Amino acid sequence: MTKVLFNNFSLFNGKDNQLKSNAWLLADRKTGKIVSVGSGDEPKADQYMDLNGKFVMPGLINVHTHITFDPYSSTGNTDVDEVQSTVRAVKHLHELLKSGVTTIRECGATYDIDIVLEKLREAGQLKHVPTIMPSGRPYGITGGHSDLPNWGYHCDSVDAMRHDVRVGIKKGAKAIKVMATGGVMTKQDSMYDPQLSAEDMRTAVVEAHHKGLIAMAHAEANPGIANAIKAGVDSIEHCFEVNDDEIDSMLKKHIFLTATLQTAWAMKHYGKGKLPQWEMNKIDACWKMLTKNIKHAWHRGVPVVVGTDAGCPFAYFDTTAKEFELMAKYMDVTNYEALLANYHSAELLERNQQFDPKVGVLAPDYHADFLVLDHNPLDDIKAPQQEDKVVYKGGIKEV
Template sequence: MTQTAFTNFTLFDGRSPHNEPHSWFIVDDATGKITNRGTGKMPDTTHWINLEGQYVMPGFINVHTHISSDPATFDGGRDRSETETAVMAYQNLQALLKSGVTFIRGCGNSYDVDIKLKRMREMGLLKKTPGIMPSGRTFSMTGGHGDHPHSTYLVDSPDEVRKAVRQGLKNGSELIKLMATGGVMTPGDFMADPQLSIDEMKAGVTEAHHKGKRAAAHAEGNPGIQNALDAGVDSIEHGFYVTEQEAEQMIKQGTYLTPTLVAEWAIPEYGEGTLPKWEIMKAADALDDTYENLSRAFKMGVKITCGTDAGTPFNTFDKTGKEMELLTTKLGMSPVEAYQCSSINSAELCQIQDEYGTLEVGKYADFQVLAEDPLANVEAVQQTDKQVYLHGKREF
């Protein structure tokens, strides 16, 4: 068994609230997993890498991505061919990894492109890409959020949801994404518009759970958030208008919340003169309420995950570090708490916590190397020339 030792760095392992200076760990080259870890004197080994006093922390797990979307075109990619979409999605995967994201969960992608790219990745055909939990297409009502060709199963009854979800699972979906409300990017609907009903979503949740998979709901306002919770979804995506009562229900049910703050922030920040006024106003009008509502949910004890909604307007695939900044400055988290949204909560939501998320013995050596201390300055993770390792192998 050949091994590689990494030495001379300060470690934030994703679980402990403190850094460990003078750290080292050893990685099995065959499995990519950490076999030993410590501080001070390192065991003798033939192959070692000196990280020269820098800071090591886990790679990010981003649980809300749309790799088939282009944040510069603003149309969700509805007019692109499957070939064009696949090439762009591959480039987006590489951008995610370069930014320090070592595992993603798809949250709706045209042509089931994330399912297909995952298969190619497992065959060794894709280079410099993060691990993938694909969703494939989403599930929406006719005329609902995301209703356009190639990206959505249109479903208008519990039976239609049941059949479509079974088809999605057959195709390789590992997450079932249900549309509970309208959204920012769809003309003619609003965050407060309920869309799929409780019974419709419950049918999707049941089918997902039968296969051991999770179900997520796009739910920005009410009553859609409440409907999704009553349907038993595993995560609320966005949740901008989550109430105190709903937060209590989420804690009781173990439901996760993915804020995607950077997606809502980017539209009024960069969209003036480019995006339609109705779209900018939807996002801008909700921002202060979003920060207040999600901050309250966090302080109550709702499990917050790391997701950026990457692919929405101006929301490029290198923005996970910005999400960490917003979690601290807008929701009141410490840097450690923000990072643990990824290293602990996102890993648990994806049911991969036994092998991913934290840098502990028995888990994959997926990590990023930073010049500055990320616990002292949350903006340190936005470093553009960071080193990124996947299973102990340097990718960037």
């Protein structure tokens, strides 16, 4: 019995600003994909699932996670062995799925663990976890933001970058992450420090794009943001100091922006007295910039995606849905506009020609990854945060 008809629910398909009542969805559990969606007259199926008048929306997509990091540490606590890192990563993947996240883009894992775990998931040997677009280790300079124990590649020349990216792709990386600036969690640098040059990063982007993969840049301030745009990355992570000229370029090149509001918000609200003062000083500056500049970029039309930086201090793996609430509140957007960031996340992943996400929308030929909620997310932006929501992946109940 592979064809399952889910009926008696109201549908937010993830893309359209409307709620379809008396909806049904026919899923094929063999392929994990949706056969058809509609309302009213229902098609025949092998099995019927009455959703009792609840609300259905697509599974969440978190495009900025660090599954091997410890969110209870000020620096990610990467200085642990491979076994400890793997156990931590699997635990975090389970937490992500339980919270409603059905797909992630990992943005830097110790020991390339994300690559191995995605291979195991795809082979059916790792269950009850999201689909992973792995990036492996990030690429940066010696002494830079990625220079943490067991973590980044050290790329101090264009030739080194070309070699290391090719090694990462050979291992199985499906997204390439480069470090354009310093950051909050590394004491030795600043978000204003340019690290990899535009030429360095362009080399990584070319290698990624040659293989049909996507590339992202950690870039918190300038000149790093400008360098990342020149390099032609597909998305810029954080992007706190983005200005109008850079917004023009991002719109022209259709570069996505990963705002990571939740980490900045959580560190600012929970970090006092728990994080070192140098780190709090950095996050205070970031928060002031992002609430002005990212909001401006959003309202000018830059596509903003859902990424929480899960694994960083106080950015837990079961709180992805809170990002929508923060977006609506601090970016001054409607509930629908906040939820549409999940669809933009899917658009970003679809640029990867080696990956078949087909997620973020509940429509024929897309994966049957969806949440069953008690309340309408278009009316209540906190609805996806429901603790006891039901999570389906490939048409199969996971939680």
